[in-house]
Amino acid sequence: MAQKRGRKPLVADKRYGNPPVRRPKKPKSKSKNKRLFGLFKRRTAKPKTSNRAPKRQVRRGPLGWLWRLISWCVGLVWRMTWRAAAVLAAIIGIAVGNVYIGLPEARALVDGRARGSVTLLDRNGEVYAWRGxxxxxxxxxxxxxxxxxxxxxxxxxxxxxxxxxxxxxxxxxxxxxxxxxxxxxxxxxxxxxxxxxxxxxxxxxxxxxxxxxxxxxxxxxxxxxxxxxxxxxxxxxxxxxxxxxxxxxxxxxxxxxxxxxxxxxxxxxxxxxxxxxxxxxxxxxxxxxxxxxxxxxxxxxxxxxxxxxxxxxxxxxxxxxxxxxxxxxxxxxxxxxxxxxxxxxxxRAGGYFADWVMDTIPDFFGQETTEDVVIRTTLDQRLQTAAEEAMDQIFSTKVRAGSKAQAAIVVMSADGAVRAMVGGRQTRVSGVFNRATQAKRQTGSSFKPFVYATALELGYSPFDQVRDAEYCLHIAGSGQWCPKNYTNRYYGDVTMTRALRDSLNIPAVKLSEAVGRDLVRKVAGDFGIESDLADGPALALGASESSLLEMTGAYAGILNGGSSVAPYGLVELKLLQDNDPLIQTESGIGERVIQRGAAQQLTWMMEKVIAGGTGTRAQLPGRQAAGKSGTTQAARDAWFIGFTADYVAGVWMGYDDNTPLTGVTGGGLPAEIWRETMLRVHEGLPARPLPMREPQPIAREIPQPTVRYEQPRERPREQGGGQGLGRAIDNVLRGIFGN
Missing domain, CATH: 1.10.3810.10 (Biosynthetic peptidoglycan transglycosylase-like)
Incomplete structure (x- = not known):
């Protein structure tokens, strides 16, 4: 029995499966009273609140499936949107940063002009116009x-x-x-x-x-x-x-x-x-x-x-x-x-004047300047206003309403300094056609003073007589040409003074032929008329074309004693930040063209034009003035140019399309515009006598013509108002001067 107790069983442990697992015993529960109290407490206590959202009930069926699809799509879009927005924000940030890096200081951005400016000052230093x-x-x-x-x-x-x-x-x-x-x-x-x-x-x-x-x-x-x-x-x-x-x-x-x-x-x-x-x-x-x-x-x-x-x-x-x-x-x-x-x-003073000045300077200082340029000019704003008001008055009171006729005015000093310029009836304009400088028109009888200037320079006297009678010339390739007076009448023997005073055509042609057309062209050109001058005998009658500015400048040469004049408007040009001028003009007077004595005699003759000739409408009460009217063929152009001891002024009137003027001659409306201009120009100025010399009267018989003079030669230069002319010259000129 002892041996039996000490041995292990002979049967394998797993033959009949695993033995049952013994679970640990549960601890003894609380007393029955406590369990009842806890149950009562849970049933009577308030329910606890929670921040958590209740779970959504899952929908079933087709609606549920559709709802889940929509939710998924919205979520997808949202996820894509905020990601795209983030990428876009990053791109914008990079782009903005790239621009930011290249930005200069704020002060460097204030002046963004590609061109510079041109400021124009009048003769008194006041601003009157801008360009650029x-x-x-x-x-x-x-x-x-x-x-x-x-x-x-x-x-x-x-x-x-x-x-x-x-x-x-x-x-x-x-x-x-x-x-x-x-x-x-x-x-x-x-x-x-x-x-x-x-x-x-x-x-x-x-x-x-x-x-x-x-x-x-x-x-x-x-x-x-x-x-x-x-x-x-x-x-x-x-x-x-x-x-x-x-x-x-x-x-x-x-x-x-x-x-x-x-x-x-x-x-x-x-x-x-x-x-x-x-x-x-x-x-x-x-x-x-x-x-x-x-x-x-x-x-x-x-x-x-x-x-x-x-x-x-x-x-x-x-x-x-x-x-x-x-x-x-x-x-x-x-x-x-x-x-x-x-x-x-x-x-907008001197819109025409400012345009003209800008045309006279190099483009890199003018229209295409990249610098700020200041130009002091010759403009007198008081005289500019005087010219504008004079034109307005005549056109508003003496020109029929609706007329398309135009006019131009130039006022300058004897040295060529232009003081006022009106290039058309619209005065407060800029960048338009300027009839004072850009229009080339036939000058008519306003050219005649240069014929007489040539004769006086050669020694003729204002009292020398010329036969005003029928006169014809044969022009090669054109046939016979017979000039006539405006009145279609002949006046016999007339002095050079009367011929100019009454603007007789035949004496002017005869005198031009006598002194030589080439010499007349040279004198006129030296006085500043740069336009091509006619080759034929009609040169003496103003058949050539010229601008009002050129003609007025040529008359300024007569006033200053016979020296050429280059009209100018620029006095000084400098850059805004500089004190030293880059361009400067002190005077427009050039070389002498005729002797002072000849110029003074011519002034005396031209004074008679206003005192009692074709320019009587230009008379200035209490002030001497000299001038000359001009009317072209068919009255397409009418001129009056004249001067006092202080200023020279020129007036042109006509149509832009060459339509003939009706009832207008140079001694009419242009002379009246000239008078109104000069009355205003001279307000407050004391009257001064003209620089003229009255010649000594010479009683001289003019011999009968003996030969026909076909090719007139230049007369030798002599002084003394025509005294001491040789017999040879008299014989040569008999055919021209007649009885």
Whole structure:
């Protein structure tokens, strides 16, 4: 039994499977009372609240399947959207950063002109005209008038100080307006902020390259394209501007670069251009007018249409009041007293004169200058106004309404300094046809003084007599030519003085043939008539064409004692930042053409034209004047040119298409325009005698003609008013002078 107890069983352990697992005994539970108390507590306690949303019940069937599909799609879109937005934001950030790196300091961006400016000053140093792209200087939001700053913001971007450079609300509004008006969404209104407009003015940082663009106009058009791609680039550039600069710096750049009409770029140039004052001094009405130009600078320019510009300014003032920049009382006061132009802007003085001066200087200092140029000129604004008023008076009182006749006036000093120029009936214009300098017209009898100047230089006397009788010449290739007087009458023996006074044609032709046409052409050319002069005998009657400026300058040579004159308008040209002039003119007087004595005798003869001849309508009460009228064939052109001791003035009248004038001669309306001009020009000036010399009367018999003189030779030069002429010369001239 003992052995039995010590041995293991002979049966394998797993034959009948694993023995049952004995589980540990559970600890004794709480007492029965405690279990009942816990059960009661759980049943009576308030249910606990949980922040976790209850699980959605899974919908079953087709609706459930559809719901799960929609949820999956929305989730997919959301996951793609925020990832795409993140990528887009990264791309925009990189693009903005790339632009940001290339932006210079704000001050380097204020002057964006591709061309320079030309400022023209009158003889007293006052500005009267501008050409090119005017830039008055750098302004900032701190230096300009607060009214001007507020006007810009109120007009262009009232939320400027609140947005980040882009205005989604403004863009949406602009698209809605464009679609409503039948345009494309990006055509017309752009909804651009001031920052975006500044980006556009900066051409998104692209500078003008003549190799890439045909001209500056093409460059500017490309900068202002409104394509979608361009708008995206513009938005990126605007964001970079907002990152780089402050709001005031962006507004300062905009105020300096914006084009405000009249060739003015920037607020300072425009304030000087229109009001003759700094941008820091403009009031509310003037500020509103300047801000109003931003919409359409050329159309709304006050020099083009002042009333339209004032109407636009009234709207800007209302916007300023609505946004709290002005009180209602200030708005109404400014609207009732709108801005007006300065005297220089009103006159747009010497539009013709300024154009002429610009044509006389090299292009690299004029139309194509890249520098700021200042030109002091000979213009006298008082005399300019006198000429304009004289023309207006005659045309408004003595020319029928609706007439298309034109006129031109030139006033100059004896040295050729042009003091006033009117190139047509429209006086306040620029860049138009100038009849004073560009029109070449036949001169008629206004050319005759140069025939008599030639004779006097050769020793003739104003009292020498010429036979006014029927006279014919044979012209090779044209046949016989017989000049006639305007009256179709003959007056027999007349002195040279009377022949000029009454503008007789036959004596003038005879005298020209006697002294030689070539010599007459040379004298006229030396006096400054550079146009081609006729070769035939009609030269003496003004068959050649010339400009009013040339003719007036030639008469100035008679007044100054016989020296040639080159009319000039430029006194001094210099760059804005320099003190030393690059071009300077002190006088237009050139070489002597005839002796002073001959010029003084000719002046004495021409004084008789106004005192009692064809120019009596040009008489100036209490003041000596000398001159000559001229009327061409069929009265297509009418002239009157004359001078006092102080000034020379020339007047031309006619039609641009060569239509004959009706009832007009040089001694008529042109003489009256001349008189009205000179009366105004000489206001306040003391009367001075003309520099003339009365010749000694010579009683001389003129022999009977013995030969027909076919080829007149030049008469030898003699002094003494015709005294001491040899018999040989008398015999040669008998056929010309007659009995």
């Amino acid at each position: 792209d005017q830039f008055g200087g750098v302004v900032t939001t701190d230096t300009v008038s607060p009214h001007l700053k507020h006007a810009f913001v109120a007009t262009e971007d009232k939320r400027f100080y609140g947005h980040f450079g882009l205005s989604p609300r403004g863009v949406a509004s602009a698209i809605r307006i464009n679609l409503r008006e039948g345009r494309g969404p990006l055509s017309g209104h752009g909804g651009s902020t001031i920052t975006q407009q500044t980006a556009k003015l900066l051409c998104l940082g692209v500078e003008f390259d003549p190799k890439q663009w045909k001209n500056e106009a093409a460059y500017e058009r490309d900068c202002r394209r409104g394509s979608l791609g361009r708008k995206i680039k513009e938005a990126i550039y605007a964001l970079a501007l907002e990152t780089k600069y402050s709001k005031d710096e962006i507004l300062s750049i905009y105020m300096n670069r914006a084009y405000l009409g009249g060739g003015a770029y920037g607020a300072e140039a425009a304030a000087q251009r229109y009001f003759g004052k700094s941008a820091s001094q403009v009031n509310a009405a003037e500020s509103a007018m300047l801000a109003g130009l931003l919409t359409a600078p050329s159309t709304l320019s006050p020099t083009s249409n002042l009333q339209r510009s004032q109407d636009r300014a009234a709207t800007v003032l209302r916007l300023m009041e609505e946004q709290g920049y002005l009180t209602e009382a200030e708005m109404r006061a400014s609207q009732q007293s709108p801005a007006t132009l300065s005297k220089a802007a009103q006159a």
